[in-house]
Amino acid sequence: MTHRIEVETLHLFPVLDNMLISLLKDLGEHEWELQTVARLWKVKDVAAHLLDGNLRGLSISRDKYFGKDPGIINSQADLVKFLNGLNLAWTNALKRLSPKVLISLLEVSGREYIEHLKELGPFENAIFPVAWAGQDISPNWFHIAREYTEKFLHQQQIRDATGRQGLMTKELFYPFIDTLMFAFPYTFRNVEANAGTSVSIIVTTEIGGRWNLIRTNHQWHLNKEADIECSSVVHIDPHTAWKLFSKSWTPEQVLDIVDIQGDQSLGRQTLKMISVMA
Structure with missing residues (x-):
């Protein structure tokens, strides 16, 4: 293997x-x-x-x-x-x-x-x-x-x-945010949804990227495909992302500066992701 x-x-x-x-x-x-x-x-x-x-x-x-x-x-x-x-x-x-x-x-x-x-x-x-x-x-x-x-x-x-x-360059920021996204499935571990339900986080600008969660077999799976049609899509800028996912800012603080399209409940759940031990 x-x-x-x-x-x-x-x-x-x-x-x-x-x-x-x-x-x-x-x-x-x-x-x-x-x-x-x-x-x-x-x-x-x-x-x-x-x-x-x-x-x-x-x-x-x-x-x-x-x-x-x-x-x-x-x-x-x-x-x-x-x-x-x-x-x-x-x-x-x-x-x-x-x-x-x-x-x-x-x-x-x-x-x-x-x-x-x-x-x-x-x-x-x-x-x-x-x-x-x-x-x-x-x-x-x-x-x-x-x-x-x-x-x-x-x-x-x-x-x-x-x-x-x-x-905040592609070389340094992208590996950072890419690693943080491994907390994405864990953030949804208690969220029930029908098979095929999908949620995306898009970190904007050329230094960001797209990460998707897809519900299959009672689990959420992470992937980075670009052309998935999702139930909810959250657009967040890099400066907000690093502060939010490190618990420096709360979800309530960023609601007015992120863009949640589609299912609002699923979108708000993404904002609870914490990728630090704190």
């Missing part, structure tokens, strides 16, 4: 990391304290969280060192609560670090983390599944793509807060 990586992202990690370091080195002192769309985090907190991603990834995935015992995790809500606690403790602790130290640590850890990800067999089981896609087991290529979305999202939050040019 021939395996295929659904979303290729590993080659983009050095691109994102280099852009991040250049961005952070260019920030003025006051810009480190600007508020981001991540409501609890300012720019420096987001940079600290990116460092946590590198260091925790190396510790757990490379070194098999898991640190704090999460205790009993009975649900995704329990996991989110545990992760949010870890994130808060980390960002609070790193407030004592200077931006210069933070940048230096990001440079070193970023290179090490990329080298580790290159060593992973893409179709072997990842150390953690991608829970926001409803998976119990995920291949490493999807784990790597999830890590890409984290790096893209948080750097974009910094760029958004500081008014810098964003990462």
Whole structure:
């Protein structure tokens, strides 16, 4: 059987990391304290969280060192609560670090983390599944793509807060949004519909694309065919999409800036998609 990586992202990690370091080195002192769309985090907190991603990834995935015992995790809500606690403790602790130290640590850890990800067999089981896609087991290529979305999202939050040019290019944005769409079927897991019912999300402009859900055999299946006639079609621009699907904006906040054609109930359900563990 021939395996295929659904979303290729590993080659983009050095691109994102280099852009991040250049961005952070260019920030003025006051810009480190600007508020981001991540409501609890300012720019420096987001940079600290990116460092946590590198260091925790190396510790757990490379070194098999898991640190704090999460205790009993009975649900995704329990996991989110545990992760949010870890994130808060980390960002609070790193407030004592200077931006210069933070940048230096990001440079070193970023290179090490990329080298580790290159060593992973893409179709072997990842150390953690991608829970926001409803998976119990995920291949490493999807784990790597999830890590890409984290790096893209948080750097974009910094760029958004500081008014810098964003990462909104076909090369960088499309793999990000393409990965987020793996949460599309999971968002509809409890939605009943007749066989053949279909729903589409169209992320507009040349950097976007189209993703469809089709109901067959009591399940929703994802595809990217362009000529499907759908029961509901949601048009959303890229800037709204990255904020909505990362839970920075709520569905209620975007109702006036998205276009839902056809079945309104199905269309509104798409706006509930969350492609992060938060």
